[in-house]
Amino acid sequence: MEREKNTGIMRVRMLGGFSISYEGAAVVFDRKSPAKFVQLFQLLMLHLKDGIDKAELIDALYGKDTVENGNSSLNNTIFRLRRQLKKAGMPDGSYITVQKGICRWDEKIKAVVDIHQMEAAIEEARMENGEKKEELLKEACSLYKGEFLPPGAAEAWSVIAGVKYRDLYFDCMRELFSILKERREYEDILHISTRAASIYPYEEWQLWRIDSLLALNRHKEALKVYEETASLYFNEFGLKPSEKMLERFHSMSSQIQGVPSDMWEIRRDLREKTKGKGAYFCSLPSFIDTYRIITRMTERTGMSVFLMLCTLTDSSGIPMEKEDKISKAAEKFQTAIKLSLRRGDLYTRYSSCQFLIMLPGITQENCFCVAERITRLFKEAGGGSNRIRCYISSLIDVNEEFENFEDGFSSPERWMRPKTYN
Known part of the structure; x- marks a missing residue:
């Protein structure tokens, strides 16, 4: 920065990264690794106002290391820091002062941190x-x-x-x-x-x-x-x-409003932005609203609709809990579900290792075929030894259980007996 020239100001950034500049020019040390002399400089900047006690400084720098003489090690680190600052373009100076057991940054070079x-x-x-x-x-x-x-x-x-x-x-x-x-x-x-x-x-x-x-x-x-x-x-x-x-x-x-000029504009806003293959994925709140609408429709039309809860388990059939393992398998799990379903089917993520699926216009036997297809595609995608457990139930059978759907499933055991697919 041109305006920083001849000001004698050193600026130090410690939030969101670490960098030093002097009179607008970058001050770069030879090495990028967190060497002791870099940590020493950072500690001096952290305690810029009052300095830092030598004993505290030695403990902060070498607490994890085995050093025979802390004072000697600190003196060597101070020497290396002075040499690096000089080499990086800082003006001549001692940079660091030690008085009455307190280490401080030398005020002759103004530091703005x-x-x-x-x-x-x-x-x-x-x-x-x-x-x-x-x-x-x-x-x-x-x-x-x-x-x-x-x-x-x-x-x-x-x-x-x-x-x-x-x-x-x-x-x-x-x-x-x-x-x-x-x-x-x-x-x-x-x-x-x-x-x-x-x-x-x-x-x-x-x-x-x-x-x-x-x-x-x-x-x-x-x-x-x-x-x-x-x-x-x-x-x-x-x-x-x-x-x-x-x-x-x-x-x-409820507040998304507007005054569209005609029906074409309304339909344009309602259309899917992308037309991908497979089922429609939505957020859990949207799934809840859709579920309630479909439930009302089935009361009038008698259409066959099934819910399927798919749970990702380990090789022993126990639901996965470790986040690192779940994250690796969940993407393959979701892709397998999306590609196993029809465009008119709906699914959402119910928990980190569970997906909830709505299957309209399908028979119970075909639900099992869907579950087997999900497992096959999951294995082909690299699912490894993990398994998928599926609960299947007719929408009409669980209507009363789902009145408070957003609070979770009251008793999945009351659904059709689960089947685990290997």
Whole structure:
């Protein structure tokens, strides 16, 4: 940066990565691995204001290692850091001072570190009100670009610091969102919560995104955020949407409005965006609504409709629980289901290792054929020794059991006797 020249300022980024620049020019060490001298520099930046006790520094750097003389090892690491800083283009200096057992960064070279900028902005915001407070909280949030130090920095001191700054960030956003909501500044909430969700895709920030979009009458965008979040939670964590998420889903579904010019435009909006092969996949809430509609239709038409619950198990027939194993097999499982069903069939993911299928216009015998076809395609896709257990039941037989469908199956044992396919 041209404007940084001749300022004598060293800038250090520790949130969302690690980098150093001096007067706008990058300062790059010879090695990228987390060498001791790099950790020493990071610790000095972390304790920039008050310095760090030598004994604490030695423990942080060499606690896991066997060293005969901690002081000697620290002195060698300080020497290597000074040499690396000089070689990387920093001006002449001692860089590090040691006085009365406290190690500090030499103040002759001014260091500006993002974590301390963030803390300072939050501290100042506590003393302010109104627009100034809002401005400072926004500044603090913008400084948080990700986790403290790179993901590989798993030293105890870096983990502790990481939790501290993450919690500061979360508290800062909560306070800021409270202010912005009161002022109806929903665009700002949307921007900040979207950024937060890109770092931490937690439900709290996704709910803020959805709520701000709903407040802005952007219901279709809110629905898209919901669907992406529900999919992420299912695929990554095997979790169903929470009650709060489901509340938003029903709210936005009822509020999606518009004044289309003609029936053609309505039909265009209703059409599937892509016409792939196989059955139709939908979210669990959509499946619930479809189930209730089909149930009403069967009462009038007498159409034969079956439900099938497919559970992925290990070679012993026990439902899989380990997330790493589930994630590897679940994609093959879902593909096998999709390709085994007709275009008019419907399926959803009920849990991390379960899929729920609706089969209209089919006989009981053909349901077993479908189950066998799913297993065959699953094996062909590389399912290994894993097995698939299927519960099958007529929609009419389980109508009463499913009045509170979103709370789960009350007693799958009451369905048709399950069959496990090898």
